[in-house]
Amino acid sequence: xxxxxxxxxxxxxxxxxxxxxxxxxxxxxxxxxxxxxxxxxxxxxxxxxxxxxxxxxxxxxxxxxxxxxxxxxxxxxxxxxxxxxxxxxxxxxxxxxxxxxxxxxxxxxxxxxxxxxxxxxxxxxxxxxxxxxxxxxxxxxxxxxxxxxxxxx
Numbered sequence: 648x649x650x651x652x653x654x655x656x657x658x659x660x661x662x663x664x665x666x667x668x669x670x671x672x673x674x675x676x677x678x679x680x681x682x683x684x685x686x687x688x689x690x691x692x693x694x695x696x697x698x699x700x701x702x703x704x705x706x707x708x709x710x711x712x713x714x715x716x717x718x719x720x721x722x723x724x725x726x727x728x729x730x731x732x733x734x735x736x737x738x739x740x741x742x743x744x745x746x747x748x749x750x751x752x753x754x755x756x757x758x759x760x761x762x763x764x765x766x767x768x769x770x771x772x773x774x775x776x777x778x779x780x781x782x783x784x785x786x787x788x789x790x791x792x793x794x795x796x797x798x799x800x
Contacts, residue, residue: 651678652756652787657685657733658746658780661721665761667729668799669791673759674730676789683733685726686749688742689715715739743779751785759789 657673659666670685677683691711719737726733738745743760750758760780781788 650676651681652676653678653681654753654755655681655683655757655759656746656750656753656755657683657730658742658758658760659685659687659722659725660742660761661687661718661725663761665763665791665793665796666725668796669759669761670725670729670733672789672791673757674733676757676759682753683730684736684749684753684755685722685730685733686736686738686746687718687722688738688740688745689718690740690742711739741779743783746780747783747785755786757787757789758784759791761791761793763793 655673655677657670659669673685674683689711691707715737719735722735722737726735736749738749746758746760749755758780781790
């Protein structure tokens with residue numbers, strides 16, 4: 648008997664090479680009568696312009712909206728191919744905190760997220776979303792690693 652969950656959240660970065668594998672595994676772990684939610688985060692990044700410069704706030708808002716649209720289109724394309732019944736959402740902000748809140752809101756049983764298994768100094772400089780997710784999650788977390796992707800071919 649395979650592990651199956653009723654509500655699964657697949658945390659996917661559409662710009663990352665683990666996204667398709669994360670979605671595949673999440674779909675396999677979702678029961679036939681369950682719900683699969685594929686989500687991505689769209690962190691708000693500001694330009695290097697002064698926030699007091701004319702038009703800087705509007706330009707940042709436009710860039711953010713365009714990136715959200717691009718992410719939603721890419722995520723919809725991925726789910727259409729691999730998990731057509733998945734619910735698609737693009738969240739604003741911090742990926743692990745927002746995904747954990749989303750999972751809690753829908754009553755998820757499982758979160759599936761990818762990890763690049765960074766060395767300690769990379770984690771120190773860049774952080775680790777999967778480590779943050781494990782701390783923030785309101786439910787079980789399944790971490791898909793780059794090593795798994797290499798073995799899967």
